[in-house]
Amino acid sequence: MGFSRISWINIQTQNVDARYTSRLYSFEANLYHTVEESQIRWLTGFRWLQVSDTLGLVGTNVTGTQTISWNWNAQNNLYGWQVGADFPLIRNSSRWKFSCSPKVGLYGNQCLGRWDDGTPAGTIDNENSVFRNQIAFAGDLSTHLAYSISEAISIQLGYQLLWLNGIGVAGDQPEVLSGTTIATGLNSSGSAFYHGALAGLNFMW
Numbered sequence: 531m532g533f534s535r536i537s538w539i540n541i542q543t544q545n546v547d548a549r550y551t552s553r554l555y556s557f558e559a560n561l562y563h564t565v566e567e568s569q570i571r572w573l574t575g576f577r578w579l580q581v582s583d584t585l586g587l588v589g590t591n592v593t594g595t596q597t598i599s600w601n602w603n604a605q606n607n608l609y610g611w612q613v614g615a616d617f618p619l620i621r622n623s624s625r626w627k628f629s630c631s632p633k634v635g636l637y638g639n640q641c642l643g644r645w646d647d648g649t650p651a652g653t654i655d656n657e658n659s660v661f662r663n664q665i666a667f668a669g670d671l672s673t674h675l676a677y678s679i680s681e682a683i684s685i686q687l688g689y690q691l692l693w694l695n696g697i698g699v700a701g702d703q704p705e706v707l708s709g710t711t712i713a714t715g716l717n718s719s720g721s722a723f724y725h726g727a728l729a730g731l732n733f734m735w
Contacts (some may be wrong), residue, residue, distance in 0.1 A: 536572060539576070544589060544590055544594070545589055545590050545594075546588070546589035547587070547588050547589070548586070548587050549584075549585075550700065550701070551584045551675055552576065552581070552583045552584075552700075553580075553581070553582045554578060554579070555579070555580040556577070556578070556579050556580075556620050557578045558612070559575050559576050559577075560573040560575030560576075560577055560612075561573065561575055562616070562734075567616045570615055570616070570617055570618070571615065571616040572613075572614075572615050573588075573612075573613065573614050573615060573616065573631075573633070574611070575610065575612060576609075576611060576612075577610060577611070578608065579606075579607075579608040579668060579694070580605070580606065580607050581606040581608075581694060581697055581722060582603065582605045582606070583603065583605075583698070583699055583722075584601065584602070584603045584700055585601070585602045585603075585700040585703070585704070586599065586600070586601045586729075587599065587601075588651045596649060596650060597649070597651035598647070598648070598649045598651060599647060599648050599650075600645075600646075600647045600708070601644075601646050602704060602708075603643070603644040603645075603700060603702045604644075604698030604699055604703055604718075604720075605641070605642045605644075605698070606640070606642075606645075606694075606697040606698055606718075607640045607641075608638070608666050608697075609637060610636050610638060610639050611635060611636065611717060612670075613633070613634060613635070614631060614633030614634065614636060615631065615632065616630075616631045617630045618725075619673070623733075625677055625682075626675070626676070626677055627675070627676045628675050628680040629673070629674060629676070630671070630673050631671070631672050631673075632669075632670070632671050632717070633668075634668070634670070635649075635667070635670075636666075636667060637666045637667070637668060637696075638663060638664075638665065638666070639663070639697060639718070640663055641660060641661070641663075641664065641697065642659065642660075642661050643698050643703055643707045643716040643718075644657070644658070644659045644663075644707075645657065645658045645659070645703065645707045646658075647708075649708055651655050660707060660715055661716075662698075662716050664696060665695035665696055666694065666695065667694070667695045667696055668692065668695075668730055669690050669692070669693045670691070670693075671687050672688050673715045674686045674687065674688025674689075674728070674730075675687055675688060676732070682733060683731070683732065683733055683734075684731075684732045685729075685732070687727070687729050688727070688728050688729075689725070689726070689727055689728065690726065690728045691723075691724075691725045691727065692724045693722075694721060694722045694723075694724075695721045696718065696720075696721075697720055697721070697722060698717065699717075699721075699722055701720075702717040702720045703716070730733070
């Protein structure tokens with residue numbers, strides 16, 4: 531596939547291919563307060579999120595005799611506090627519970643951007659990195675079905691939507707984190723949206 535945002539590269543290239551990978555890790559520890567009448571559980575607690583994006587481009591020179599590669603990586607570590615609630619969608623006293631859980635949080639983001647290029651592809655001729663601390667935001671909405679093994683332990687399956695703002699995204703870096711003459715910094719004002727199935731084990735004490 532082509533990539534339109536590499537027009538600034540000062541080497542004439544052709545047949546440019548791109549690959550993009552994104553990884554997300556999350557850990558949270560919350561305190562809950564249950565309202566008995568409504569069975570709503572209010573929560574607040576600590577959360578850590580790690581988001582790592584990598585964009586790689588590989589092309590050949592105009593004569594087709596040499597391969598060239600460029601790689602950008604943006605890694606974000608978010609540490610902060612969140613608030614939210616767990617709303618029961620089906621209210622009963624059985625071991626099964628179906629609920630919806632919205633959460634929002636404010637975070638400190640340790641963002642690191644890296645860049646390198648090489649000729650031939652796979653080698654490193656130039657590299658650069660920029661680090662920044664800043665504020666980030668996360669909003670989370672999930673639905674889950676939980677089964678209580680005991681009063682303290684339950685397992686759950688569900689689906690999650692997660693929006694992050696104030697992070698470094700690899701696709702935003704080619705214009706600001708490249709080359710020794712145009713490396714102007716790190717774009718850490720990006721946003722990302724993740725969604726997918728989730729599975730977990732909950733401990734209550």
